[in-house]
Amino acid sequence: MDFNVMRTGRAVLHVTDLEASRAFYDALGFIETASDDENIYFRAIEDFAHHCLHLKLGDIPAVETISYKVGSEECLDELHTLFVDHDRNVKWMEKGTQVGIGRTLRVEEVSGMTIEFYFEMEHVERMMQKFHLHKGAKVQRIDHFNCAVPDVDKAYDYYIHELGFKCSEFTSIKGSEHIWAAWLHRKPGVHDVAFMNAVGPRLHHIGFWLKDPMSLIDCCDYLAAAGYRDSIERGPGRHGLSNAFFLYLRDPDGHRIELYNGDYYTGDFDNQPIEWDLDDPARQTFWGHEAPDSWFNEASTLLDLNGNVVPVSEPKLAKIKPNTII
Amino acid sequence: MDFNVMRTGRAVLHVTDLEASRAFYDALGFIETASDDENIYFRAIEDFAHHCLHLKLGDIPAVETISYKVGSEECLDELHTLFVDHDRNVKWMEKGTQVGIGRTLRVEEVSGMTIEFYFEMEHVERMMQKFHLHKGAKVQRIDHFNCAVPDVDKAYDYYIHELGFKCSEFTSIKGSEHIWAAWLHRKPGVHDVAFMNAVGPRLHHIGFWLKDPMSLIDCCDYLAAAGYRDSIERGPGRHGLSNAFFLYLRDPDGHRIELYNGDYYTGDFDNQPIEWDLDDPARQTFWGHEAPDSWFNEASTLLDLNGNVVPVSEPKLAKIKPNTII
Amino acid sequence: MDFNVMRTGRAVLHVTDLEASRAFYDALGFIETASDDENIYFRAIEDFAHHCLHLKLGDIPAVETISYKVGSEECLDELHTLFVDHDRNVKWMEKGTQVGIGRTLRVEEVSGMTIEFYFEMEHVERMMQKFHLHKGAKVQRIDHFNCAVPDVDKAYDYYIHELGFKCSEFTSIKGSEHIWAAWLHRKPGVHDVAFMNAVGPRLHHIGFWLKDPMSLIDCCDYLAAAGYRDSIERGPGRHGLSNAFFLYLRDPDGHRIELYNGDYYTGDFDNQPIEWDLDDPARQTFWGHEAPDSWFNEASTLLDLNGNVVPVSEPKLAKIKPNTII
Amino acid sequence: MDFNVMRTGRAVLHVTDLEASRAFYDALGFIETASDDENIYFRAIEDFAHHCLHLKLGDIPAVETISYKVGSEECLDELHTLFVDHDRNVKWMEKGTQVGIGRTLRVEEVSGMTIEFYFEMEHVERMMQKFHLHKGAKVQRIDHFNCAVPDVDKAYDYYIHELGFKCSEFTSIKGSEHIWAAWLHRKPGVHDVAFMNAVGPRLHHIGFWLKDPMSLIDCCDYLAAAGYRDSIERGPGRHGLSNAFFLYLRDPDGHRIELYNGDYYTGDFDNQPIEWDLDDPARQTFWGHEAPDSWFNEASTLLDLNGNVVPVSEPKLAKIKPNTII
Structure with a gap:
């Protein structure tokens, strides 16, 4: 490589x-x-x-x-x-x-x-210290993509072995050698991309990092007051997997945005992936809340290199329970 | 009086x-x-x-x-x-x-x-500045009682006209003169007691005030890590009514505790009650989340002066939709 | 009364x-x-x-x-x-x-x-839930006046015995019966007005209450970025006395504004005033920081009923050390 | 390399x-x-x-x-x-x-x-999600060393050209080609090590990263209550340089610890170092506070490979003003 x-x-x-x-x-x-x-x-x-x-x-x-x-x-x-x-x-x-x-x-x-x-x-001007111009969620930087794919094993193998990604956390299934979902990174955080077993390929969400948890709470108030109550799909909450304090939004076209704060350093070469069992209730939502159906079922359509819609297929692994993807 | x-x-x-x-x-x-x-x-x-x-x-x-x-x-x-x-x-x-x-x-x-x-x-020692001994939600003080009663109009009249309470906020029903729910206070915050139209009399919850929103977020992490994930019933979220940033918990016997931060000063004698329509989606949850059924249906049993269970009756006002009480 | x-x-x-x-x-x-x-x-x-x-x-x-x-x-x-x-x-x-x-x-x-x-x-519109229009320190409400006066005992007696104020906290001097400073309230918080032994009468500052500590931190960033670095006189810090998480600002004319979060309920009639010794280092700044000289020496000039400048006089109690007033 | x-x-x-x-x-x-x-x-x-x-x-x-x-x-x-x-x-x-x-x-x-x-x-157990066991500042991870050295140019050249560090920010002196101070990194944050022009070599401080700003504020309260008021040397405040929300502590032996939250991603190979003029008041303290003399003058003694004290020498660049090092 x-x-x-x-x-x-x-x-x-x-x-x-x-x-x-x-x-x-x-x-x-x-x-x-x-x-x-x-x-x-x-x-x-x-x-x-x-x-x-x-x-x-x-x-x-x-x-x-x-x-x-x-x-x-x-x-x-x-x-x-x-x-x-x-x-x-x-x-x-x-x-x-x-x-x-x-x-x-x-x-x-x-x-x-x-x-x-x-x-x-x-290159353009960095606005990091123009605090008086920050507003809403004060989004700091892009962090990751989360992709719904029918064959997580295949994606995992390619990104790890061909593209040089490392795995920080993954979801396994008791009694199976298949991976249900995987969080892969190049920069030393939890992920640059995640793959989850679902109808796909589709883009589940784009994750953006916030500077602190209060920016996320303030963002909820800001969005609700500004007329975007219906855009708030899930959260605030804590994922066990990835330790993210999260909020999921849907933009006016339904594209899903995750705002989050949390993360941790994964850059050590001897960092061992954290394994979560699919049935561990703390995995998805550390505080124990259920996600709405839309979060599991809806994702963004992809275009191919010619601008045509990419067809999707059913996931390789059977849907075991509703709370199947994080 | x-x-x-x-x-x-x-x-x-x-x-x-x-x-x-x-x-x-x-x-x-x-x-x-x-x-x-x-x-x-x-x-x-x-x-x-x-x-x-x-x-x-x-x-x-x-x-x-x-x-x-x-x-x-x-x-x-x-x-x-x-x-x-x-x-x-x-x-x-x-x-x-x-x-x-x-x-x-x-x-x-x-x-x-x-x-x-x-x-x-x-009188005992005030622990307010023994910060090194604070933990979990760092509960600062008791704030209010929330009561499920079958006839809110009757409770409202008695507390206002006989006991000298004032109303800070209430929920009305379009085309009706009845009050669906009322928030009443003696100290100059949103409430010391609230009454909601429901099967009752029962105690819906006891509210405790936290010093800041982060104590509530930290509390979620603390409780989940300490084995109390199942005790978290609803939240964190923002009520439109009362402006509370809230978290609802169930204690080991099912008694409901609200932890919250927010509130505002209501002590002016010309303070006008804020009226919310029962159908206003911002009333219950400013950010647009649904509450679980248990939050609407379950509440604590009362004992009378002789220690016998107080019988309950159906509410006077018909249940119009699931999200009926805050 | x-x-x-x-x-x-x-x-x-x-x-x-x-x-x-x-x-x-x-x-x-x-x-x-x-x-x-x-x-x-x-x-x-x-x-x-x-x-x-x-x-x-x-x-x-x-x-x-x-x-x-x-x-x-x-x-x-x-x-x-x-x-x-x-x-x-x-x-x-x-x-x-x-x-x-x-x-x-x-x-x-x-x-x-x-x-x-x-x-x-x-009466005008309450902007409390127009979160998208809040900015800077998001000042929630006025809280108190802090007055520099030459004779705190005299002010204390009049406000307590004639005007019906109650004392929440005060600073005493070991071996003296005089009060160095007193925090007096009508609403059930720490104060509506404080009096401190100093050259006066002058207005030391006006206190405004913020909804949470992060609003105060965010305000520092906002002000500094917006060109008001020189307006930040003292803080952020914690007062032992009053438990306030504070920030002191000087407006363009030098009028001093305190932004703070903290406070606690003082409405019980059996609430006992908290006594602080003048030499207790935790009194002024719980975290141990010194205040700048300007904070001790400068305050706003008053006008009398005819619009003339009110003359000031030296304080009754000798200045014992630089950290004389909170 | x-x-x-x-x-x-x-x-x-x-x-x-x-x-x-x-x-x-x-x-x-x-x-x-x-x-x-x-x-x-x-x-x-x-x-x-x-x-x-x-x-x-x-x-x-x-x-x-x-x-x-x-x-x-x-x-x-x-x-x-x-x-x-x-x-x-x-x-x-x-x-x-x-x-x-x-x-x-x-x-x-x-x-x-x-x-x-x-x-x-x-390898030992990662305590990240044992939230109920976290306390005080909830220190998340070690971040950087800050070293006082007499010749920053020399250190800069060696770490950049021989050891492969990159520079994220540095302090220059108008009309000079010398570097007053430099922040160097290997992981993609602001620094793993900083060098400042001062009597040295000495270790100025060790920096630890906190998960959010409120952990830093809570830490001040915790330390003061637990009897460590005198250990708080400087802050909380914001550095312009590095964007850190900081708190400096002295341990019982005088070793200096920086707790901070802030940082930003510096991993892009086309990331350009941010240059600060030594006289820019926003550089050291974005909010405009002065640091105490101890912060400029005191640092930890080093031992050599044989356990003997490393002798120090005067800095190469003349001390231009008290606020010389960040």
């Missing part, structure tokens, strides 16, 4: 009403770096990079791609070689094709997700 | 396993003032008074009485006159009869609840 | 640059109810009353009056009788004379402070 | 009263992994590694070594080669020599500091 995937970088989401989306993400504290009639580029408070969320006006709500930042331009070429060797569909997006970002490599990966790699992104 | 009811004072709860109850309330941060084989007397962090929670070993989980502190010994005699005039059953508990507390007057009030009045309570 | 002083109500401050003051108090989260070329009327988040802070364009920074809300219009007449009997200078301000407020009684009280009493104030 | 320094790992401090130190660090929430008559091994809440703080009974308060975790055992041999090539004094500590830790390499580095590298450390 001659490449170095660094971290979760950005997402490109198709939305059907740009103004409705602008108002929603603005209420969460995102900072608008640039926009035109068909696009908004948002960054979070810590970011010196141009954007971590690209909203694009589309016919249907969908995920165009989720992107990882790599360590150099050369990494992109190495990744290209890898994916071509593995017969995956790939597509270069040359510098200048997309606003604020350099050359990118897009791939239909092993689970059928459209993912993208890039090194270069335009 | 020649008496002066000051505030919610204490509750006397019958519990069936004293050690289980001790462990639970200790985990919430209550301080044990005294105890013997059949009783535990707990106070909260702010208290210089002997106790605000008296747990008594009993055959069944039940509420012996809920008590209000008055402004003087003379108030007790004036209250006695009032209740006798109104043909209510009354009973004096002379000083020395109960540990830590002076002479009390017990009454079966207009809704059939057994309530008690007292002025004198033994 | 046939009157009922209810609580700290409002302050009327003379400021020399209305725009500079507007920007400062707006940054703290005050809500502007009304204004013209020479006045701004601010209320806090909880307030249904027109204002708690009236800024008036003046030649010099000064305090025109500090005001207490009473229980009825009749109270004003009773207070008038009291002060006239005691040969104090008094002045009626008829309804219509001042914006948003009814008839008021102004008095040069026993320490030479100009204080005011009122019952009626115009 | 064939080695991989991963992160700040542990410190070995000599203390003169083991029981006094045990009580102090226990109050901060450290967890005792092991101890005997002359040693205590503490870990923090997140740690699965045996310890991050080794206290050793000594004749004088001193620092025996500060240690970095590396990526493999082979890294240690490569580092040995590097330091020997550069004529630095080195010393192997074989596995079994020290409790809980494998083979280590100790070195007198370019500034004369005794530092240590290790890969292996015994």
Whole structure:
């Protein structure tokens, strides 16, 4: 492996009403770096990079791609070689094709997700200490993607053995060798990406990190007062798995956003993955609350490299109980 | 009116396993003032008074009485006159009869609840600044009682016009002159007692005030880690009505405890009650979460002055929808 | 005593640059109810009353009056009788004379402070649950006045015995019967007014209550980022006396504002005042930090009923050490 | 460079009263992994590694070594080669020599500091979700070392160019090419080590990360109540540089501990160091508070590889003003 995937970088989401989306993400504290009639580029408070969320006006709500930042331009070429060797569909997006970002490599990966790699992104002002301009959830930075896939074992193997991810925590099933769900990272936190056994491939949510638990509580009040009560889907609560103090929101198109605070350092090479049994009640919700059905059943549709909807299939592992995915 | 009811004072709860109850309330941060084989007397962090929670070993989980502190010994005699005039059953508990507390007057009030009045309570050390001894929810003080009664109008009238309470907030029903629920106070916060239309009379919960929202979040983690995950019934969340940031717990006997932070000053004589429509979704849960069925259906059984179970009856107002009481 | 002083109500401050003051108090989260070329009327988040802070364009920074809300219009007449009997200078301000407020009684009280009493104030919208409009310190409500006076004993006696205040905490001097400082209340918190032994009469600060400790921390970041670093005079810290988690600010004219969270219930008639020795290091700053000299030496000038500057005199008790007033 | 320094790992401090130190660090929430008559091994809440703080009974308060975790055992041999090539004094500590830790390499580095590298450390239980056992500051993990050295340029060059550290922030002097202070990291936060222009080499402080700002505030209350008021040296406050919400403590031997929350992600290879001018008032204390003299003048004495006190010398750059180091 001659490449170095660094971290979760950005997402490109198709939305059907740009103004409705602008108002929603603005209420969460995102900072608008640039926009035109068909696009908004948002960054979070810590970011010196141009954007971590690209909203694009589309016919249907969908995920165009989720992107990882790599360590150099050369990494992109190495990744290209890898994916071509593995017969995956790939597509270069040359510098200048997309606003604020350099050359990118897009791939239909092993689970059928459209993912993208890039090194270069335009630098802009870091707003971290402009505290008087922070608002809503004061979103600090993008943290992870959570993907619903029908075959977690397959995704796990590829990301671990081919792409160099490490596993921080996973859900096992008593009496089975299959993995129900896995949290994988490159940066030394709990995850850059998680895979869960479910109808897929679909994007379950994008996770953003907050600077403290009170920002999450304040965000609930802010959103409810600003007319977004119906956008609050689940939480606040604590996940046993990942130790996240979480809140799940649905944007105006139904894309799911996780705001969270918690995490811990996982960078030691002798860090051992934490194993959770699927039936452990503390795994999903440490405080014992049930999640609503929508959280288990709904997720964002993906587009392939040609912009067509990616078909989904049933999960490999049978649904054992309603609380199946975190 | 020649008496002066000051505030919610204490509750006397019958519990069936004293050690289980001790462990639970200790985990919430209550301080044990005294105890013997059949009783535990707990106070909260702010208290210089002997106790605000008296747990008594009993055959069944039940509420012996809920008590209000008055402004003087003379108030007790004036209250006695009032209740006798109104043909209510009354009973004096002379000083020395109960540990830590002076002479009390017990009454079966207009809704059939057994309530008690007292002025004198033994003084003990205030633990407010012994921060190193605080733990769990760091419960600061008792705040209010919430009562399920079949006829809220009747309770409202008596407490307002005979006992001198004021109304801070209430729930009305479109097209009706009846009150669905009312929050009444003597001290200048949202309430010392609330009445809600439901099967009753029963005690729905006892509310305790926390010093900040993080104590409530920390309490969830503490309780879940200490083995009390199943004790967390509802929350954390925000009530529209009362503005409380709340958490509802069930003690080992099922008695319901509300921990909350929020409240606001209501002491101005021109303070106008806030009216909420029963159908306003923000009333119950400002952030839009549903409460579990148990929260609507279950409440603590009361004992009368002779120690017999108080019979309950169906509420006067028809149940309009599941989310009927806050 | 046939009157009922209810609580700290409002302050009327003379400021020399209305725009500079507007920007400062707006940054703290005050809500502007009304204004013209020479006045701004601010209320806090909880307030249904027109204002708690009236800024008036003046030649010099000064305090025109500090005001207490009473229980009825009749109270004003009773207070008038009291002060006239005691040969104090008094002045009626008829309804219509001042914006948003009814008839008021102004008095040069026993320490030479100009204080005011009122019952009626115009009602406006309570912004408590418009969370999306809160900002900066999210100031919830006015809480207390802190007055530097040369003779604390005299002020203490008058407020306790003539005006019906109660003492929650006080600072004594070993081997002396004099009181160094006293915290007095009508509403059941630590104070509506405090008196401290110092050059006076002057207004040391106006205290405003915040809803939680994080609002205070967030306020420091907000103010510093918004260009108000030099306005932060002292804190954040914890007072032993009063248990307040505090922050002291200086407005553009040097008027001192305390933002704080903490407080506790003092409404029981058998509540005993907490005595602190002047030499107890935990009294002033529970965490052990020194206050800057400005905090001890500087305070706002008062105006008398005729608008003239009130002369000050040296304190009765000798200055024993730099940390003389809290 | 064939080695991989991963992160700040542990410190070995000599203390003169083991029981006094045990009580102090226990109050901060450290967890005792092991101890005997002359040693205590503490870990923090997140740690699965045996310890991050080794206290050793000594004749004088001193620092025996500060240690970095590396990526493999082979890294240690490569580092040995590097330091020997550069004529630095080195010393192997074989596995079994020290409790809980494998083979280590100790070195007198370019500034004369005794530092240590290790890969292996015994695994123990991670207490992260045993929330009911957390207390005091609830210290989550070790974060960084801050070193006072006479020649920051020299340290900077060696750590950047020889050891592979990256610079996140630094303090420059107008009109000079010298660096006044530098924050260097291997893990993707603000720092694993900082160097400041001062009398040295000495250890200024060890930084520990807290999970949220309220843990820091609660810690102040806890420490003051538990009798450690005099241990609080500076803060709480916000550093402009590093964005840390900080509290500085002195342990019973005067070793300085920083508790902090804040930090941000610095792992992108195109992350540009933030430059602060020495005269920028926001650099040291974003909120504008002065630090006490002790914070500038006092630091811990170091021991060399033979256990002798390391002599100190005056800084290369003239002291320009009292507020010279952050």
